Amino acid sequence: MLNLDGKNALVTGIANNRSIAWGIAQQLHAAGANLGVTYLPDEKGRFEKKVGELVEPLKPSLFLPCNVQDDHQVETLFKTIGDQWGKLDILIHCLAFADKDDLSGDFSQVSREGFTRALDISAYSLVQLSAAAKPLMSQGGSIVTLTYLGGVRVIPNYNVMGIAKAALEMNVRYLAGEMGPLGIRVNGISAGPIRTLASSAVGGILDMIHHVEEVAPLRRTVTQQEVGNTATFLCSDLASGITGQILYVDSGYCIMGM
Numbered sequence: 566m567l568n569l570d571g572k573n574a575l576v577t578g579i580a581n582n583r584s585i586a587w588g589i590a591q592q593l594h595a596a597g598a599n600l601g602v603t604y605l606p607d608e609k610g611r612f613e614k615k616v617g618e619l620v621e622p623l624k625p626s627l628f629l630p631c632n633v634q635d636d637h638q639v640e641t642l643f644k645t646i647g648d649q650w651g652k653l654d655i656l657i658h659c660l661a662f663a664d665k666d667d668l669s670g671d672f673s674q675v676s677r678e679g680f681t682r683a684l685d686i687s688a689y690s691l692v693q694l695s696a697a698a699k700p701l702m703s704q705g706g707s708i709v710t711l712t713y714l715g716g717v718r719v720i721p722n723y724n725v726m727g728i729a730k731a732a733l734e735m736n737v738r739y740l741a742g743e744m745g746p747l748g749i750r751v752n753g754i755s756a757g758p759i760r761t762l763a764s765s766a767v768g769g770i771l772d773m774i775h776h777v778e779e780v781a782p783l784r785r786t787v788t789q790q791e792v793g794n795t796a797t798f799l800c801s802d803l804a805s806g807i808t809g810q811i812l813y814v815d816s817g818y819c820i821m822g823m
């Protein structure tokens with residue numbers, strides 16, 4: 566049954582009400598999960614306030630800062646989860662970053678610094694958070710990350726983020742191989758293009774969405790809620806035999822040749 570009562574779920578990557586992670590958090594909550602939510606701290610505390618107000622109706626029992634480039638913050642986050650929850654069942658990795666300049670124009674012009682930052686935040690962070698979650702998933706668990714078709718095909722302007730998603734998808738397989746014997750499943754959702762803060766940095770995102778609306782079998786792109794439904798399924802016992810997979814939630818776009 567799709568019932569997450571008694572499950573502790575950590576959701577990363579909520580920035581605002583358009584975030585895919587917000588769609589996921591709502592569906593996990595509806596299925597009965599106890600939520601922990603992280604936000605990316607900034608100097609003026611804007612994200613803390615904004616995300617805090619947004620998630621308030623879901624009554625998260627943990628609300629903590631998490632910049633994945635700050636090892637101390639990640640350590641504190643998982644120590645708090647251990648102290649307050651004792652165990653973690655679900656980890657939602659729903660974050661990415663690349664410099665706007667690296668998300669348009671010629672891919673070959675990406676700087677070493679931009680390349681490294683994109684791969685660090687968008688791909689290495691899954692390894693980092695999964696390693697920290699592993700000892701807390703003593704009764705098994707489910708880890709879900711978000712990827713995009715640009716990690717397996719060339720999508721104009723997606724550029725360095727495509728390389729990060731390719732690494733992320735391989736991370737899913739290696740982590741699934743390592744953690745499967747412990748009952749921890751690791752999967753990715755490859756979502757169709759959705760207007761969000763992160764996607765607005767990708768050159769021509771609206772054209773990408775319009776193209777999907779014209780070509781995808783369902784003749785539309787997907788919603789945050791649809792991605793949330795699939796994530797909730799992947800975190801539930803209904804998906805107990807699924808690990809190491811990338812599931813496409815993209816209105817069928819990826820099957821088309823023309």
Ligand code: NAD
Nearest residue numbers: 578579580584585605632633660661711758759761762763
């Ligand atoms: P979003 O801007 O709402 O979410 C991106 C999140 O990443 C934000 O919450 C931001 O705070 C977080 N983040 C950035 N740098 C961070 C850091 N150093 N530490 C911790 N968090 C950090 O955009 P979104 O589209 O909901 O993106 C969520 C995920 O979905 C990303 O992995 C994205 O690549 C993926 N995705 C998005 C689409 C799309 O079209 N929107 C499609 C497929 C996959």
